[in-house]
Amino acid sequence: MSGGPVRPVGSAVDAETRAARPPALPSRFGWTDFVVMPVFLGLVLLVLWQWISHQDLDPIERVTLAWPNVRRRIVEHIQLTALSTVLVLIIAIPLGILLTRRQARRFAPFALALANVGQATPAIGLLVLLTLWLGVGVKVAIIGAVAYAVLPVLSNTIAGLEDVDRQLVEAARGIGMSMPGVLFKVEFPLAVPLVLAGVRNALVLNVGTATLATFVNAGGLGDIIQDGILLQRTVVLIVGSVLTVVLALTVDWLASLAEQGLRPRGLRNGG
Amino acid sequence: MADVTGATIRLEELTKHFPGQKIAAVDRVTLEIPAGQLVVFVGPSGSGKTTTMKMINRLIEPTSGLISIDDRDVTHLDPVKLRRKIGYAIQNSGLFPHMTVGQNIALVPRMLGWSRSRVSTRVDELLETVGLDSVEFRNRYPRQLSGGQQQRVGVARALAGDPPVLLMDEPFGAVDPITRGHLQDELIRIQHELHKTIVFVTHDFDEAVKLGDKIVVLREQSHIAQYDTPEAILTNPADEFVAGFVGAGAALKRLTLSRVRDVEVKPFATAGMRDDIATIRRAAREYGADEVLLLDERRRPTRWLRREEVRRGGAGLAVTAHEVGDTVTRDATLRDALDAILTEGGGKVAVTGPRGEYIGVVSIETLMGSIQEMLEADREAAREHLDELEAQREVQRVEEQERAGHEDGAHPAESDQR
Numbered sequence: 001m002s003g004g005p006v007r008p009v010g011s012a013v014d015a016e017t018r019a020a021r022p023p024a025l026p027s028r029f030g031w032t033d034f035v036v037m038p039v040f041l042g043l044v045l046l047v048l049w050q051w052i053s054h055q056d057l058d059p060i061e062r063v064t065l066a067w068p069n070v071r072r073r074i075v076e077h078i079q080l081t082a083l084s085t086v087l088v089l090i091i092a093i094p095l096g097i098l099l100t101r102r103q104a105r106r107f108a109p110f111a112l113a114l115a116n117v118g119q120a121t122p123a124i125g126l127l128v129l130l131t132l133w134l135g136v137g138v139k140v141a142i143i144g145a146v147a148y149a150v151l152p153v154l155s156n157t158i159a160g161l162e163d164v165d166r167q168l169v170e171a172a173r174g175i176g177m178s179m180p181g182v183l184f185k186v187e188f189p190l191a192v193p194l195v196l197a198g199v200r201n202a203l204v205l206n207v208g209t210a211t212l213a214t215f216v217n218a219g220g221l222g223d224i225i226q227d228g229i230l231l232q233r234t235v236v237l238i239v240g241s242v243l244t245v246v247l248a249l250t251v252d253w254l255a256s257l258a259e260q261g262l263r264p265r266g267l268r269n270g271g
Numbered sequence: 272m273a274d275v276t277g278a279t280i281r282l283e284e285l286t287k288h289f290p291g292q293k294i295a296a297v298d299r300v301t302l303e304i305p306a307g308q309l310v311v312f313v314g315p316s317g318s319g320k321t322t323t324m325k326m327i328n329r330l331i332e333p334t335s336g337l338i339s340i341d342d343r344d345v346t347h348l349d350p351v352k353l354r355r356k357i358g359y360a361i362q363n364s365g366l367f368p369h370m371t372v373g374q375n376i377a378l379v380p381r382m383l384g385w386s387r388s389r390v391s392t393r394v395d396e397l398l399e400t401v402g403l404d405s406v407e408f409r410n411r412y413p414r415q416l417s418g419g420q421q422q423r424v425g426v427a428r429a430l431a432g433d434p435p436v437l438l439m440d441e442p443f444g445a446v447d448p449i450t451r452g453h454l455q456d457e458l459i460r461i462q463h464e465l466h467k468t469i470v471f472v473t474h475d476f477d478e479a480v481k482l483g484d485k486i487v488v489l490r491e492q493s494h495i496a497q498y499d500t501p502e503a504i505l506t507n508p509a510d511e512f513v514a515g516f517v518g519a520g521a522a523l524k525r526l527t528l529s530r531v532r533d534v535e536v537k538p539f540a541t542a543g544m545r546d547d548i549a550t551i552r553r554a555a556r557e558y559g560a561d562e563v564l565l566l567d568e569r570r571r572p573t574r575w576l577r578r579e580e581v582r583r584g585g586a587g588l589a590v591t592a593h594e595v596g597d598t599v600t601r602d603a604t605l606r607d608a609l610d611a612i613l614t615e616g617g618g619k620v621a622v623t624g625p626r627g628e629y630i631g632v633v634s635i636e637t638l639m640g641s642i643q644e645m646l647e648a649d650r651e652a653a654r655e656h657l658d659e660l661e662a663q664r665e666v667q668r669v670e671e672q673e674r675a676g677h678e679d680g681a682h683p684a685e686s687d688q689r
Contacts, residue, residue: 025412171365174330174438175379175428176355189369264369266412 028260037253041246048242055235064227064236076219080210084145088202092150096157108158115151123148123209131216141218145209149202156198160191189264196262200255207248277307277468278341278435285336287322296322298492307466311479314489320472323493324438328357355382358429358437362444364421366413372424373409379432397427402457419450437469455481476516480524488513501528506649525645526606531599534641536622536631541566548584555581570628572598572621598623608633
């Protein structure tokens, strides 16, 4: 928007069209968004590092807490989280879109009920049941995580699409948009804020579920915690737990940035 | 006069029966909307006016009947392609909040496959058409606009693909009365330039009178109660239903159909703010008036000197005298003028030009005279119309009698046997 002189537009301009310029759209991010959480997490890691450095570690602890081992668990954990989240998106978003189309709308309650069963079942119980059926391994951990995290994305996709003002959908059809055009240019962009909230929710759930992957032999930071319990080494237990918390908060922070960054411009905050 | 760019719309026996409902929402409507005219569908809520309109661009598929635009049956066209050739504007503007003003307007031209530069030029052009500065507005999001501005953009979007036909579904229903007045004036101006065929739905009869070349008054099931010019409906409502819908004060509403420019604007005694009392009295004598209108240095009316004040004279008159509260332009409706006269209290109102400068006055007597003339002319037209109807009925009656006589004559044997 230029601050230049107002150009005369002839008789067409009246008082209303010359109304004072509205405030510019607020920036998507404030500087605190980038500072507060990283500084906090950095401090936590620093304290943890200081604390371990002053501990007298026995050989078992030293092996378990060696950087290559810890790094391997962190990478596994991130991989499990990322893979299961991507699968959740691939399943839940198209399904949510499908279930809001007129022909399939009546199946939505059933699908939501099913997804609800997935989430209402404690993740650990789900993993145990899956193990009895499919054995152990990464595959099982991922299936468990996906079953657990489909609900928030599915229900938010459906809610987001259902929430779109019917008048706007009709306006879109009325000016001659095709059905896919209405969906991808109007309905889905307007549903994006809710879908993103669901995705963030799913990511956080998946970070948590990945901690349980150790029970099906699929690695992750849960391994370190499990080692701490089995070997009765409190230091190991604490390191595993703190790292899990820091990773979960980091993921949530990144997801919140993505949520703000990907929201279509022009939409009100919170809508 | 620009060429008529609109198209004739014809509805034949158009019916919509929603599944699960006992009676049809729209029942066998037959109607012709002439090219280049603005026709208003008006009726109480539930009369099916919106349903009837939405069948024209097939947002609602008709159960039976025909719709043709420029003699082409459109009930079998691809609805998506059809809609790109019919402008559509709705209440609350229907702008997409995640797109800028420019992107909203560009939607239809882009779907029609126009080149990028042509679309861009078109967006600028349309913003100017609806009275918005394109540099300032095209990159804004709808929520950065006032309600009235959003509605203007809504109209611009409807016009974007240069469609011959425009459908407007209560487009000004959700804005405040003052802004609505502006938007209506703008629509009249735009229509004077473009001559589209516009179907406009409203439940506000005053809006219908102001905008319509013709008005269709609809009752339940979209039955046409009357289809005529605003003048004819106001002065000669077809039945009780229409009369009830026109409401009280039809004569007053008639005033919105004429403008100050249609009546005599008379010169009046005026004087400058700094003139002495002798000059003021001379001005008053010249016009045989006992009141004088004071003008400022740019000839804008400022104060009325009433009879007492002119006679008494004295210093400070220009400060104490009755301030001019309301003026009208030549474009104001007679209803506005009457309103201004009543608020001014002196039986007259000053008429001003585009920059607020004095032109003359309109008095209550002038207004009353014009109203009498208008009503007389309307009544005359109505009488002629009635005579015509009477004559038609007479012809019908004669024909029926002849037919009846013929049938009687065809079965003489039967009556004999009985």
